[in-house]
Amino acid sequence: MIELLHINEYVYLKDVDIYFSEGLNVITGETGTGKSLLLDIIGAFLDYGSIRSDVFSADIVVNIPRNFPAEEITSGQHILSVERKSKKSFYKIDGRLVAKDTVQKIFSEIVTIHKQNSHIKLLEKDFILDFLDNIANNEEILREYKKLYSQYQNVLKVISTMNENELQERIDELREKINEVESAKLDLLEEEELEKNYKKALNIQTLLQNYTNASQQLEEIEHALRKIYSLIEDKYHEILDKTIEGLAELENSISKELLKLDEINIEDIENRLWVYRKLRRKYGPSTEDVLNNLQNWKEEVREKENLLSILKNADEEKKILEKQLRQIASQISEKRRSAANFILESITKHLRDLNMNTRIEFSFSHKELSLDGIDNVELVGSTLSTGPLYPLRKIASGGELSRIMLAIELSTASTPTLVYDEIDTGVGGVTAVRLAEKLENLSKKHQIIVVTHLPQIALKADKHFALRREGDSGYVIELDEKGRSEEIKRMFGGEQIIEIISENN
Secondary structure, eight states: OEEEEEEEEETTEEEEEEEOOSSEEEEEEOTTSOTHHHHHHHHHTTTOSOOOOSOEEEEEEEEEOSOBGGGTBOSEEEEEEEEEETTEEEEEETTEEEOHHHHHHHHHTTEEEEOTTGGGGGGOHHHHHHHHHHHHTOHHHHHHHHHHHHHHHHHHHHHHHOOHHHHHHHHHHHHHHHHHHHHHTOOHHHHHHHHHHHHHHHTHHHHHHHHHHHHHHHHHHHHHHHHHGGGSOGGGHHHHHHHHHHHHHHHHHHHHHHHHHHHOOHHHHHHHHHHHHHHHHHHOSSHHHHHHHHHHHHHHHHHHHHHHHHHHHHHHHHHHHHHHHHHHHHHHHHHHHHHHHHHHHHHHHHHHHTTOOOEEEEEEEEEEEETTEEEEEEEEEESSSSSOOEEHHHHOOHHHHHHHHHHHHHHTOOSSEEEEESTTTTOOHHHHHHHHHHHHHHTTTSEEEEEOSOHHHHTTOSEEEEEEEETTEEEEEEOOHHHHHHHHHHHHTOHHHHHHHHHHO
8 A cells, every 4th residue: 555655846745745544545625726736746656647847756655565576675665756857757666776667567566546537548449458458367368469460560571572583683693792702802911911012013123223233232342341351450350240241131131122022923913903993993992891791791691581481481471370360369359258248247337336327338340460459349338228339439428438437447446556536527416425435345445545526535535635725835634523524515515515414424
């Protein structure tokens, strides 16, 4: 259950504490005081509804009925917090920052919110399907169905958008490019070396002449140095030896360079570089780009060959998937029909209790395979005891739709805490009394929090809260017996009526 709601800041509500109890908790107030602001904050923990401010902060103390090992949450009392600043929301559990999904997962097992005007959902076919699927526990079988349906759609897409000849032509084109590039055996290091040798080859004559002249001059210098031996003392001979050795080493290096230059064949270099330049022009602009494209082509070939294989077997695959989908869709449909029969009796009973004798049924019709199966389902009904049934969207008033939605919600109460935001819209008179009795009975098994304008409901409250507003400030008070009497008198509009009702209760 929800034990405490603390609003640090939201619109004109600041530092507000509401201590809820078990049973029926009623929130009332004058029109315009913003009673639904309180439920906005509760809804923020479910990411449900609309927050009306970019800045808000609130804490809620809840008693969690079971452990959540993955979230490291044990059963018992915990504090959930939400804060929003600069359009960004932050969530905490017991002061520890957590993901929004974590808070919503835990809170959704405790609290269900039924918003004002939720009866509009009855006009949406998707809502009816979801409603029946929840009752039928179709989650797992629907997951299996949707997975197959996704495969089925992919096969249909292949059949409708792919052409076997075009795919084969593209594969052949890519293979031709791959063979052309692979046969060239491109290598970035080789290309760099070729460019370097080509520059050398262009200057080969000059280099040969320079190296030849240098070699001749080194021979002359060495000859001259050897003549010096006879002209100097022996102690200088060692220095002269080293000089001659250095010259010999230099001459040897120049000779090796001359041999290398002799080995360079500029025609071979040009032919090899032409291969690189041709492929760069076609698939470049750089050799690195060519090699990257080569990998991309190989990947595309694998993809296209896979598609081609699928396409060749697509018709057979389509038939297999269609058969599997129809079998599962039939199972889903059967479970929906059983769920409809099961829940309809309860809904009808609640409608009678709410002073509404409308006949209603879930009308099933067949449709082609789709993401949610093969069912079109619509609520149909009639206010007459006999005769045809018509779609509720065509015959029911807003008040009637509201009561039907209320009957559905009362039939499917599941979480420990149920929060109702002015679901009594369009309800009055005897129906209001019946609704109050139903909420009272429901509160024996669930914690009920309801925002209402009906005094009939307020009279049944285990705890009664009133929202007050003075200028730009709002506050919530927990009413004692005297305060309740004054508030209910205000809601009825007369002290005499209060006395009559009190006597009857």
